[in-house]
Amino acid sequence: MLKPPNPICDDIRALATGTQTAVSLAKRALDRAAGAAALNAFVTIDPGHVLAQAEASDARRKAGTPLSAIDGLAIAFKDNYLTVDYPTTACSDARPLEPGGMDATVVARLRAAGAVVFGKTNMHEWAYGATNTTSNIGKTNNPHNTDHITGGSSGGSAAAVAAGIVTVAMGSDTGGSIRIPASACGIYGFKPSYGRASRYGVLPLSWSLDATGPIATSLDAIAAILPIILGPDPNDVSTHTAVTFQTQEPPANVKIINLVGPGLERTGDVDACLRLALGRLSADVEDRELAGVRHYFAAWEAILHCEASSYHAELLARNPTGFSSVTRAHLEAGKELRAVEVLHAQKLRARLIKTLLSEFGNWDVLCLPTLPVTAPRHGDDWQEFGGRRVSTQDAMTWFCWIGNLAGLPCLTLPIGTGTSGLPVGMMLMGRPGEDEKLLAIGQQVDEQLGAGSGTDG
């Protein structure tokens, strides 16, 4: 598989020891971005601004006053993160109503830690889709094979990381939009628990489902980012009780529930890859069916469309044709749902949370493939697996929405390739608020599988 060069820890180490400077890393990233233009991963990059930030970082290190271990590291941001130095478009011709000239909280925290804000990445329009084929700057292409999609909606961020342009790029996740493209591009992604990382200043898709998080070349890279972005933000009420990140060791005996059964189908090669990986782990793995999966999916979809329609109501009234045809149809559907239907959806949401957290007994992590298929080819609108014929859009979110509806922390890590030669990812989901434990187990799993077997193999 494609191996993203120079894992982040090498870059952090190189910055600390002086074998690389922020400017040399920034120049390398700019060169690689120019060489990978065919991926269409970026909306905007300002090379002069990137180098100016890097020069400032190098001056801090020279003075012995680096802001953090990541001072000088280039990080790209999905184009729904408000940034003081770049416009924010959500990759739509329906321009956001939010004022520019400010940083989202997550951007501000990473910038305060010395990160070089490298540029803004391509995304599925308004994060309202999981393929990254609907964008006003065009589709994003998978670095492993440009005939295939990256998945989305943070597809530009995943492509930028997988191509080795940056070692970390930030995404947002409402039904898998961090994990889907990370898996399809053979890298790592982490969606924190709902309410653990600030959403303030990140253009919403669905307030009660959205999360912000990193896509990166390794879980060690993610471990370097989470302490900076997790914790309370007075501007985001959902983070009121959020605590800052505290590194944990994995439990002695990890209990994994492998979710299977009707509604959770996947292709044979994806299932074989996952079972091979699970068989190599030192963990107690139990298969378990989740009844009523597609009913819970309806609840997720109802909440998604209603919240998105509410958020976009003013812009939709002002500029309905600014949205792509499909996005507008989603928004119009949300307007047609009745209040009692949304409350029914919220009742199903409560039942899913109760089922997973109480009725499944003691578990440390839930496991699924991140995707039921490997990255589809551009233009393939339907996928077939497990006796089902499913739209590519629904295939992309097939498993991931569960983590958003229940507010669980989730990560994806690469575990090998399917028959297409494209990456397969394993998704692990923890209990709400147990992000540290999930990351520790993910690192242990990754090590047992060969320390990033997906990106090295």
Added chain:
Amino acid sequence: MTKDQDLTQDQKARIAATLARIRGGLKTLTGSPFDEPAHTFVAEAYYVETT
């Protein structure tokens, strides 16, 4: 409210399919009368002091 004629046939079909799928999934909801909806936010969250 959007006027129906503003939408294309494709958009109308997508909307109908989306609503049918959601309603088909939700209408099978059965359970205890004690079931309550999940709540998005907790009231205490609104008392966060801003700095």
